[in-house]
């Protein structure tokens with residue numbers, strides 16, 4: 033993607049009067065994803081991730097810029113995307129009336145598989161994701177996480193060389209999440225599948241992605257490996273302190289920590305050099321400070337810290 037610009041027109045109210053400003057949802061985005069890479073788009077709500085993947089999947093035409101997918105010019109030929117990639121959007125609407133098995137099989141047929149091959153693929157994918165017991169149930173009768181898993185199954189059918197997945201594991205329990213990541217990893221290892229993944233979950237981003245672009249208000253504010261991005265924030269560690277009640281500010285050691293703390297209710301979050309963090313932990317885990325403490329955690333930097341260090345607004349990234 034080179035120089036992508038996409039502006040949504042201002043919403044129109046009654047008598048077609050415009051009721052706000054146009055939204056610049058992609059503001060000159062340059063991203064190059066290598067074959068076989070698991071590439072992430074990370075950013076808070078409204079950062080422009082979905083807008084970007086809808087352009088990449090040929091569903092939305094950019095105002096300016098170019099998109100090259102496996103040698104195809106997608107701005108000139110947006111329909112070619114449908115033959116090259118599998119897209120898992122945020123909604124499952126079109127499949128809701130079908131059973132899990134039929135959704136997978138029909139998708140296989142739509143992607144050009146012969147009937148017998150589509151049935152084989154259906155069985156293999158449902159088995160791989162542990163969906164066998166739900167095969168006969170319509171999607172609309174499943175729980176949110178189960179429905180999402182069924183949608184992932186349809187995305188994986190017929191082995192497209194590029195997978196574009198918008199928040200694939202939303203609402204899933206840990207077992208389902210692991211099954212999804214294992215299935216994606218297997219496709220990359222066995223077929224060199226390229227994956228573009230939208231997420232606002234920083235932990236997920238750190239564990240599965242080769243590289244990640246951090247988006248904010250339509251712009252890429254950083255792009256590197258998770259390790260490379262974390263090096264940007266140096267070796268500071270994060271100390272979270274949760275007080276039972278009021279923080280015991282009458283203790284000089286606690287009062288000294290306050291100016292550097294970001295406070296959210298009873299929680300203080302501090303970013304400190306390792307030496308200083310160790311000393312602070314010693315201070316708050318002894319004597320009366322410890323009696324006032326409900327919980328504490330010491331952690332190395334996450335992509336959330338990177339996002340904040342880059343000037344992100346700090347809301348909307350998920351840390352679980």
Ligand SMILES: Nc1ncnc2c1ncn2[C@@H]1O[C@H](COP(=O)(O)OP(=O)(O)OP(=O)(O)O)[C@@H](O)[C@H]1O
Pocket residue numbers: 040041055056057075076077078079080081082083084232
């Ligand atoms: N159809 C639309 N018309 C007008 N504005 C839109 C439209 N779709 C998205 N926007 C706006 O464009 C911006 C980017 O939205 P987008 O859905 O791409 O964000 P996102 O990063 O995918 O967010 P989320 O994490 O909530 O899915 C937002 O400000 C949003 O309000």
